[in-house]
Amino acid sequence: MIYKSHDAATTASRPRLLPWSNLDGNPCxxxxxDTGTSRLSRxxxxxxxxxxxxxxDLLGHAVDLLGDDKATTPQLRYLAACLAEALHDVHRxxxxxxxxxPVPHGGEESSAPAPEEDPGT
Numbered sequence: 001m002i003y004k005s006h007d008a009a010t011t012a013s014r015p016r017l018l019p020w021s022n023l024d025g026n027p028c029x030x031x032x033x034d035t036g037t038s039r040l041s042r043x044x045x046x047x048x049x050x051x052x053x054x055x056x057d058l059l060g061h062a063v064d065l066l067g068d069d070k071a072t073t074p075q076l077r078y079l080a081a082c083l084a085e086a087l088h089d090v091h092r093x094x095x096x097x098x099x100x101x102p103v104p105h106g107g108e109e110s111s112a113p114a115p116e117e118d119p120g121t
Contacts, residue, residue, distance in 0.1 A: 017096035019047045019089065027092075036100075048093045055086040 015029035018040075022028050032038045036045075065071050065079055 014099060016041070016044065017092060017099060018044050019051055019092060019096065048096075051086075051089040051093065055090050058082055058086050 015031045018028040018030055020028060030038075030040055030044065032041060035041075062079055062083060065075060
C-alpha cells in the first residue's frame with residue numbers, strides 16, 4: 001500500500017482519490033490492491049460516510065434556515081460557505097467512487113484519475 005500526494009507519480013492503475021487533501025491542499029491518492037479492504041481504504045470509507053452524513057444534516061439545516069424570514073445576511077453567508085464545502089466533499093467522493101467503477105467491456109481504462117481542480121478557484 002502506498003499513500004501519495006497528487007504531485008507524486010503513480011505506478012498502479014486506478015489510484016483511489018482519498019477524501020482529504022495534503023497540507024498544501026493537493027488531493028491525495030491511495031495505490032493498493034483492488035479489494036478495498038486495507039486499513040487506509042477502510043478509513044477513507046469511514047471518512048466518506050461521515051462527510052456524506054454531515055452534508056445530509058446540513059441540507060436539513062439549510063431548508064430550515066432558508067424558510068426562516070428572519071434569517072440574517074451573515075447567517076445565510078455562513079450557510080452558503082458550509083454548503084460549498086459540503087458540495088466539494090460530496091463531489092470528491094463521487095469522483096473517487098466513479099473512478100473505481102468497473103470499465104465496461106471494450107471501454108478504455110484511464111491509467112490515472114484526472115487532476116482535481118483547486119477548490120479556491
